[in-house]
Amino acid sequence: MSDDGRRPPPGLEDIRLHDTRRRRLVPLEPLVPGHVGIYTCGPTVYAPQTLGNMRSQLYPDLLRRVLRAAGLDVLHVVNITDVGHLTDDASAGDDKMEEAARRTGQSAAEIAAHWTQQWLTDRRRLACCEPDVLPRAADHIPEQIALVRTLEAKGHTYVIDDGVYFDVATFDRYAEFAGLDLDELEATGRVENVDAKRHPADFALWKRTPPGVRRQQEWDSPWGRGFPGWHIECSAMSTRYLGTRFDIHTGGVDHIRVHHTNEVAQSESAYDVHPWVSIWLHNEFLELGSVKISKSKGHVLVVDSLVERGIEPLAFRYFFFQAHYRQQQAFSFEAVEAAGTALRRLVHHAVVAREAVGGDPTGGDPGRCDPRRRSFWSALADDLNAPRALTVVWDVIRGAELTAADRWSLLADFDRALGFGLAEATDPEAATAAGSDPRVDGLLAEREAARRTRDFTTADRIRDDLAAEGIEVVDTPAGPTWRRR
């Protein structure tokens, strides 16, 4: 799986990433040399995951690909939240899964299974590598209870009717991670929402099921029947698979303030570690703009929204690469279509080069290839600067001095990060071979006859008719060919 034993390609010797905690670029220094653990906040599976959500899957995928290309042994954990994610922080808030079950009449388990599958399918359609571990919160209840007990034993919790809460006053660094002002937070007047909580920022570790209520998802615990709070699952599951300290934690910017702040508080309090996570990565949002309007009509923007418009999912992957992950990116169908056009051309040129050298990626002149290899990988080593990496791709495609061997050796190498599947791709511009459809062959022969007699009216009519059914006629010196559009 990994590129063990390989030297990193030129430009990828020193990887720097933007750490949210330190608010600057920092060098990647794995806790265990040669190995990197990544924890990615995955979906809460009560609803479809939007294209915006998928952005926070795409950049960890790019990250893991880059790290593997660098010769590191990567363990990528992506969690599935199938319990405990509250609709609201107040005691009135309910579990999202439970609420979805009530709303749809399906069981929480059915809902979770369905949306988990949909999400995995969408990930694959965007060419994201399968996670190495895909832990589900509901499968890790004992770990979560154990962690709450540890926190309780160390005096970081208190119990109220509603459940067990983390006492942020017991963790000095609470405000540090997100640059919070706790006094300010206290003064903002959310007090009426927090009931018996000692501080507005205190958060649920375990929620008790009220007397007389029966939940679909509930477990016995030292604090009574109930379910775990949302934040505790990430601390518990990351520890289970990556240890009490690990290298990289990813998520969306929206998580910095609450979710990740709380994860840090729990984990550093329970394990007496600091920093718990070496590097925190957060992606900015996809800017939906006017598309938001359609969301209120009940249409959410998902991978299938693209497919319905005839846009292939991989176009969105290319679109994602066009902007830096820490920058908001303006979404529009037109922009993704444009990305799709660019990708189609990219694949075309890659396949032409690949065929020309019989698929052998080991050719290429070092004098011409190495500088470009360095440019590409050093762009990605610089906090995953995919837009800059793409410019190298186009330089490789357009560069007149490059041979097919140069091109394919470079593009095959680059595709380890890009993930467009260039080694297996078929040429999107390729013509369909004669003989594959007798009817089309017949029409083309008819058209050729018309062309020979310079009866272009007839010839063009035949071409137009074929175009109307999605068949594009392509004339070549060797005769006409065609392809479906």
Add this chain to the structure above:
RNA sequence: GGCGGCGUGGCCGAGUGGCUCAGGCAAGGGACUGCAAAUCCCUCUACGCGGGUUCGAUUCCCGCCGCCGCCUCCA
């Protein structure tokens, strides 16, 4: 209100104190074609506004305007 970010050519978007400052898409011109398509070549348009620092700012500083995000669940 607090915190953070952003405003670049028709669109999406990199980047930089000066060196012809990306790349893609679109558009225009040319080659090729009977005409197209695809491909190739060429071209165009830029750094929100006002000050300041500087020999020189799109890039640094200040102010203003506009946009977005987080602060409640959210990727």
